[in-house]
Amino acid sequence: MVAATDIREHMEVRAADGRHVGTVDHLDGESRIKLTKSDSTDGKHHLIPLEWVDHVDAHVHLNKNADDVQRQWTSLN
Template sequence: MISADQIREHMEVRALDGAHVGTVDHLEGSSRIKLTKTDSPDGKHHLIPLDWVDHVDEHVHLTKSADDVARQWTVLN
């Protein structure tokens, strides 16, 4: 599992297919990444589990496709 300390604010989050999913706002607790609402298609924050992260370099790379991420993330109002 990826260590949460590897993930920083403003890092780009990319899906398995290379698509841009969002930008890290901050970590919610120790198990979820909160994405910025300003970079969201619906203008809302989204949460994704840290378990979806495959690896981190200059970007956060996920193990799911962009379609899967959009279907499964948690939307915050």
């Protein structure tokens, strides 16, 4: 599992298929990443679990494709 300390605010989040799925707003607790609502097509915050993170370099890379991420993430108003 990736260390939460490797994930920083404003990092781009990319799905396994290379598509952009969001930008890190901040960590929500120790197990979820909250994405910015300003970068969201529906204007909402979305939460993704750290278990979906494959690796972190200049970006946060997920182990799911973008369609799966968007179907399975948690949406907040």
